[in-house]
Amino acid sequence: MVLRDYFESDTRFYYAIGVFIILIYCSVVTITAISGLAVVDRRIIPLTVGFFIFMFVYFISISVQALEPDV
Incomplete structure (x- = not known):
């Protein structure tokens, strides 16, 4: 991975x-x-349960967005 690609990736930031x-x-x-x-x-x-369910959905949505093809 080129250094420029590392900084252009929003997934790691999210x-x-x-x-x-x-x-x-916590x-x-x-x-x-x-x-x-x-x-x-x-x-x-x-x-706490609601918070962690929300964060679970947050991480799942990031993962799904990463699977989408770049157009």
């Missing part, structure tokens, strides 16, 4: 943004649980 968002979410939940700023109990489970 994957990196997705991983970054997941890291932010770190915020961890920090609030440790510091006692918020009560982390069963109410956070549906939010």
Whole structure:
């Protein structure tokens, strides 16, 4: 892969943004649980499940877009 092709690819950028968002979410939940700023109990489970389902669909859509032919 030529260096120019590496920088023209948006797919890696989208994957990196997705991983970054997941890291932010997990770190915020961890920090609030440790510091006692918020009560982390069963109410956070549906939010977390919904978030990870959303991120799963996000990564699937990136993969499908990568399979589309370039016109």
